[in-house]
Amino acid sequence: MKATANQQPSGTRTSSKPVVVETVNYYKQLGVRVNATPKSIEAGYEAKIKEFPQEQYPEEFRKIREAYDNLSDPIRRDEYDFTRKNGSTQKLDTLIDKGTDAFAAGDFRLAEELYRKVLELKPDHSGASIALSGVYLAEDKLSMFDEVWKKVEALSPSTRSSVIGTMLQIRVLLQYERYEKALSVARALDKKHRAWRRVYLTDYTDVLMMNQLGDEAWGIYEEMAGELKEGLDEDLNENNDVELKGDTLQFYFYWIKIMVYTNKMQFWHKVKQEIRAYLRSLPEGAERESAVERLLEESRELAENRAYKEALLFAELAHYIDPGNPAVQQQRTLAQGGNKLLLETDRLIKDKSMYPGVQAKANDFFTSEGYRHPAERLDQAPPDGMWPSGGAEHGDYFMTEGIRIMKRKYPHVYKSHQQLWDKLMS
Numbered sequence: 041m042k043a044t045a046n047q048q049p050s051g052t053r054t055s056s057k058p059v060v061v062e063t064v065n066y067y068k069q070l071g072v073r074v075n076a077t078p079k080s081i082e083a084g085y086e087a088k089i090k091e092f093p094q095e096q097y098p099e100e101f102r103k104i105r106e107a108y109d110n111l112s113d114p115i116r117r118d119e120y121d122f123t124r125k126n127g128s129t130q131k132l133d134t135l136i137d138k139g140t141d142a143f144a145a146g147d148f149r150l151a152e153e154l155y156r157k158v159l160e161l162k163p164d165h166s167g168a169s170i171a172l173s174g175v176y177l178a179e180d181k182l183s184m185f186d187e188v189w190k191k192v193e194a195l196s197p198s199t200r201s202s203v204i205g206t207m208l209q210i211r212v213l214l215q216y217e218r219y220e221k222a223l224s225v226a227r228a229l230d231k232k233h234r235a236w237r238r239v240y241l242t243d244y245t246d247v248l249m250m251n252q253l254g255d256e257a258w259g260i261y262e263e264m265a266g267e268l269k270e271g272l273d274e275d276l277n278e279n280n281d282v283e284l285k286g287d288t289l290q291f292y293f294y295w296i297k298i299m300v301y302t303n304k305m306q307f308w309h310k311v312k313q314e315i316r317a318y319l320r321s322l323p324e325g326a327e328r329e330s331a332v333e334r335l336l337e338e339s340r341e342l343a344e345n346r347a348y349k350e351a352l353l354f355a356e357l358a359h360y361i362d363p364g365n366p367a368v369q370q371q372r373t374l375a376q377g378g379n380k381l382l383l384e385t386d387r388l389i390k391d392k393s394m395y396p397g398v399q400a401k402a403n404d405f406f407t408s409e410g411y412r413h414p415a416e417r418l419d420q421a422p423p424d425g426m427w428p429s430g431g432a433e434h435g436d437y438f439m440t441e442g443i444r445i446m447k448r449k450y451p452h453v454y455k456s457h458q459q460l461w462d463k464l465m466s
Contacts, residue, residue, distance in 0.1 A: 064103075064106075064107075066106070066107035066110050066111050066120060067107075067111070069088070069103055069104060069106075069107040070084035070085055070088055070104065070107050070108065070111065071084050071087065071088060072084040072111075074121075076111075078112065081108065081111050081112055082108075082112065082325070082326050082327075085104065085107075085108040085112070085326050086325070086326060088104045089101060089104055089105075092104060105330070105333060108326065108330060109330055109334070112326070112327070112330065113287045115239050115287055116287065118200060118204055119204055119207070119208075122166060122201060122204045122205070122208075123166050123167060123170075123208070131161075132158050132161060132162060132165065132168075135154050135155075135157055135158045135168075136154075136155075136158060136167060136168065136171065138154050139151045139154035139155045139158075139168075139171060140171070142154060143171070143174070143175060143178070148175050148178060148179050151171075151175050152172065152175050152176075155168045155171050155172035155175065156172065159172070163191070163195060164195045166192070166205070166208070169188055169189070169191070169192050170208055170212060172188055173185050173188040173189060173209070173212055174212055174215070174216065176188065177212065177213070177216040177218060178216070182221070189205070189206075189209045192205045192209070193205060193206075199233065199236070200236075200239075202233075203229070203233055203236050203239055203240055204239075206225065206229045206240070207229075207239075207240050207243045209225060210222050210225055210226055210229075210240075210243045210244075210246075210247060211243065213225065214246055214247065214250060219247070219250045219251050220251065222247045222250070222251075223247050223248075223251050223253075226240075226243065226244050226247040226248075229244070230244060237260075237264070238264070238291075241260075241264065241291065241294075242287075242290055242291075242294055244260075245257050245260075245261075245294050245298070248260075249298070249301065254298060254301050254302040255302060257298050257302075258298050258299070258302050258304060261291075261294070261295045261298060264291070265295065265311075265314060268288070268291070268314075268318075288318060289318075289331055289334060292311075292314075292315045292318065293334075293338060293354075295311055295315075296311060296315075296350070296353055296354070297350070299311055300349070300350050300353075308353075312353075312357075315357060316357070316360055319331060319357065319360065319361045320361070322361075328361065328362075331361070332358050332361060332362045332365065332368065335354050335355070335357050335358035336354075336355070336358050336367060336368065336371055338354045339351045339352075339354035339355040339358065339371050339375055340371060342354065343371075343374060343375055343378055346378070346382070346406070346407070348375055348378030348379040348381065348382045349379055349382060351371075351374075351375040351378065351379075352372075352375040352376060352378075352379045354375075355368070355371045355372040355374075355375040355376075356372065358371070358372070359372050377452070380452045381406070381452045381453065381456050382406075384450045384451075384452045384453045385402055385403070385406045385450075385453055387450070388402050388446065388449075388450045388453055389402065389403055391449075394442060394445070394446065395438050395439060395441070395442030395445075397438070397439045397442060398439065398442035398443055398445075398446050401464065402446070402450075402453050405453075405456070405457045405460060406453075406456075439464070439465075440465050443461055443464065443465050444465075446461075447461070
């Protein structure tokens with residue numbers, strides 16, 4: 041549901057399904073009560089991972105980790121509690137499920153009717169409000185969309201719930217690629233509740249990035265990094281019993297992504313030093329383990345999308361605080377290799393002495409899952425004056441010779457798809 045900081049707008053489209061509230065019971069997964077203290081949540085987590093170690097129960101361990109990550113952070117927990125407020129009943133769940141099916145089938149009228157029925161029975165059912173607002177966006181009924189969220193705002197008992205409700209509204213708008221509308225809502229939120237910016241910062245960042253406002257986002261993060269460093273976090277809870285500081289690690293994740301997206305790598309040393317200071321401050325145990333796992337997850341996701349340079353940044357941070365972890369070592373090595381491949385591929389493509397057919401295939405191998413047509417013969421014409429003419433037969437010769445040169449000059453490019461290169465030569 042959530043956009044990432046380095047995504048770019050891709051035009052308006054209608055989502056195939058509405059946003060639906062998760063029904064996973066994180067409290068039950070950790071074996072704690074809904075009013076559990078942070079210490080009780082950590083104790084529940086420690087007990088569960090001992091009962092279900094990762095090596096023997098990978099799926100159970102993943103669910104336990106997910107539950108802990110969502111409940112140990114006050115903002116995530118607040119969002120989770122908001123969307124599952126007062127629980128649910130079988131009747132309401134059935135109506136929501138039928139509404140989701142109707143929406144997927146394109147029957148917006150029936151979906152609207154079902155979601156409205158839920159809200160008649162339970163006016164503060166956030167899941168139904170979110171889904172109904174998605175129906176109105178799909179039908180391009182912006183005034184009706186606004187009406188839904190005005191009612192959510194009116195039913196919000198506190199500033200905190202109001203802010204979280206607006207965050208969910210922004211996410212729905214981003215999912216349906218209503219970037220300008222999302223920017224308007226986000227700016228209004230920032231103007232009204234600036235003191236809460238740490239809470240809604242990542243959503244605000246998503247909006248800025250989707251509207252190509254990366255430099256503005258960078259300025260905000262530099263400002264807030266200074267606040268973090270000086271310990272200026274405010275107690276945002278109206279009852280002064282819980283301090284909401286936001287997800288600090290997520291803050292740094294986004295700062296790195298914005299740095300890369302806005303091409304400000306000259307600031308990496310500064311950003312890295314501040315992140316390392318934060319990581320060093322984490323106590324041994326569940327909190328530090330969770331940070332390592334989140335760094336690894338981020339690195340893996342970036343590597344899967346061939347963003348090896350960024351993947352290496354996160355892998356190096358994980359290695360900094362847990363160098364002996366085999367999973368960290370493995371991911372770091374993978375990211376290092378991918379980064380070398382990326383640099384070599386870039387140099388090869390810019391190498392004017394290389395045969396263009398080799399350059400084209402190197403780019404194809406890097407950007408696709410693999411060479412989909414191994415029997416296909418390249419006959420791409422080289423630039424005038426670089427290679428003698430002579431038709432396909434000469435083209436085959438220069439392709440073969442080009443691969444041999446590439447194998448020597450760019451070994452990572454060759455080794456990354458050795459079988460494909462060898463097959464192409466033969």
